[in-house]
Amino acid sequence: MSASKKDARRLNLAVPYQEPAPDKDAADVTSSMSSIMPMAAMLTRNRYIGWSSVIFSVLSWLGESEEARKNSSTPGYFSVGMSLMALVVTYLPMFMPPPGATQAASAAAPLPVA
Numbered sequence: 001m002s003a004s005k006k007d008a009r010r011l012n013l014a015v016p017y018q019e020p021a022p023d024k025d026a027a028d029v030t031s032s033m034s035s036i037m038p039m040a041a042m043l044t045r046n047r048y049i050g051w052s053s054v055i056f057s058v059l060s061w062l063g064e065s066e067e068a069r070k071n072s073s074t075p076g077y078f079s080v081g082m083s084l085m086a087l088v089v090t091y092l093p094m095f096m097p098p099p100g101a102t103q104a105a106s107a108a109a110p111l112p113v114a
Helices: 004-011 025-044 047-062 067-072 076-095 101-106
Strands: none
Touching: 025 047, 025 076, 047 076
């Protein structure tokens, strides 16, 4: 009989779980990173940063909440487009080499002996 009284008292002490409110700064960090990384990729022409900016911006676009969509000044697909454009800029020298590259290569080649 004493065990049932103990159980009844402990059920009264139980507190139901309440999910904490989401942090508002987390959305600001992801939107900042998805706009900064494509600019860094274009500036350094680093392909790894370009690919990581594409992946990061797609993930932040997919994880965007309704509240973040309302409060954000730029939509999520804009950051995806910007990161894709940064990726194109990083691969552009492969298909369109800079004009000075061919002259520098020919100047560095040794001249044939006559």
